[in-house]
Amino acid sequence: MTFWRLSVLARYPDFRRLFVGNSVSLLGSSVTAVALPLTAVVYLHAAPAQLGVLGALAFAPQLVLGLPAGVWVDRLPYRRVLVLADLAQALLVGSIPVLALFGALRLWHLYIVVLLTGAANLFETVTAQSFTPALVSRDDLLPANSALMVSNASVNTAGSAVGGLLVVLLTAPIAIAVDAVSFLVAGLTKARIQVAGGASSVRPKNLWVGVFEGLRAVFGHRTIRAVTIAATVGALAGQMQNVVLVFYLVRTLDFPPGLVGVVIAIAGGAGILGALLATPITRRIGPGRAFITGLGVAAAAGLLVAGPFVVLVLASQLFRGAGPSLYGVNQQTFRQALIAPELLSRANATWRFLVYGTQTLGALLGGVLGSVASARVTLLVSGGAMALATAIALFSPLRHRTVQAG
Numbered sequence: 001m002t003f004w005r006l007s008v009l010a011r012y013p014d015f016r017r018l019f020v021g022n023s024v025s026l027l028g029s030s031v032t033a034v035a036l037p038l039t040a041v042v043y044l045h046a047a048p049a050q051l052g053v054l055g056a057l058a059f060a061p062q063l064v065l066g067l068p069a070g071v072w073v074d075r076l077p078y079r080r081v082l083v084l085a086d087l088a089q090a091l092l093v094g095s096i097p098v099l100a101l102f103g104a105l106r107l108w109h110l111y112i113v114v115l116l117t118g119a120a121n122l123f124e125t126v127t128a129q130s131f132t133p134a135l136v137s138r139d140d141l142l143p144a145n146s147a148l149m150v151s152n153a154s155v156n157t158a159g160s161a162v163g164g165l166l167v168v169l170l171t172a173p174i175a176i177a178v179d180a181v182s183f184l185v186a187g188l189t190k191a192r193i194q195v196a197g198g199a200s201s202v203r204p205k206n207l208w209v210g211v212f213e214g215l216r217a218v219f220g221h222r223t224i225r226a227v228t229i230a231a232t233v234g235a236l237a238g239q240m241q242n243v244v245l246v247f248y249l250v251r252t253l254d255f256p257p258g259l260v261g262v263v264i265a266i267a268g269g270a271g272i273l274g275a276l277l278a279t280p281i282t283r284r285i286g287p288g289r290a291f292i293t294g295l296g297v298a299a300a301a302g303l304l305v306a307g308p309f310v311v312l313v314l315a316s317q318l319f320r321g322a323g324p325s326l327y328g329v330n331q332q333t334f335r336q337a338l339i340a341p342e343l344l345s346r347a348n349a350t351w352r353f354l355v356y357g358t359q360t361l362g363a364l365l366g367g368v369l370g371s372v373a374s375a376r377v378t379l380l381v382s383g384g385a386m387a388l389a390t391a392i393a394l395f396s397p398l399r400h401r402t403v404q405a406g
Helices: 003-011 013-041 048-074 078-101 107-135 138-170 175-189 208-218 222-252 257-283 287-304 309-338 339-355 356-371 375-394
Strands: none
Touching: 003 013, 003 138, 003 287, 013 048, 013 078, 013 107, 013 138, 013 175, 013 222, 013 257, 048 107, 048 208, 048 339, 048 356, 078 107, 078 175, 107 138, 107 309, 107 339, 138 309, 175 208, 208 222, 208 339, 222 257, 222 287, 222 309, 222 339, 222 356, 222 375, 257 287, 257 309, 287 309, 287 375, 309 339, 339 356, 356 375
């Protein structure tokens, strides 16, 4: 019933190229999402605290480079940034299976790769989110973002299942080679986008003026401010959960690697459904309420996964996939619809600095709590923190908000 919204791909060829490139690289990255923590846990015998460091390093670039990234992206053609970011990630990720083949892979190698690919991903994501409004009309922003979310969920489902299988067949480090190839293909696909994009004519006089303008664009708008605060708290909680989830499944529940991939794939399947339903749900109850509902569903997932029964773990994955699809589509559309185009890159960078940078702290907290207490306790605490994020959004103007209003 909602597949017609994907016709946005047919109407906008350049958006289709961006969509295909993102989908290919996400397919490879979803394999790595399974294979990388398994490489750390099974191949390199990492402890929870070390997994926390690994997770923190993935988001550390958001804290260090998050605010100025939007200013720098504004000064370059968007297409060039996307292609260079993909090629850099192909080389970085490709180093893991090469080192493993020679028996030289160490945990500190993973730390370096995760840190540098996190920086490349920061620039790529800020650019892609700022590029989309230039590739589709304002009226098609919601279905365009829904299409991207459908792609994310679909390839995550396929990639997680394939990742689990490849880990069994090839070992975890070698399976990551798929991700390196996917980034290369993605970069070549995005190079075919006809519109260069970016290089705004309204540029800040200097770096810190631009940074301040991005902060003001986010916190000066009551809707964007409410979304940002709720999402920041939710992101911290979600990353606390993420860094211990694979450890919990493998060490506490004794799931074999192949089953870990299947469990993660369940969330991807639910994410597909959530993304397909995001547009009709949003149009029925409003984007603010849809955002709040998505956060609430994600909070329930964090609490259920720590339950004593496997069936609760499986149920939690359904919520874990559906919730982020619903709030993710809407939080992105809010920014694209309510922030002036010349400020969008800086606002997106500010968003990532706050929402993704906070995940550095969440990863460290999750790793420490997982070591001091247990993975199950960490999951319960993170679920409670996600519930707090939902409450913040619920008691804000968001529940009455529409994107169209100024």
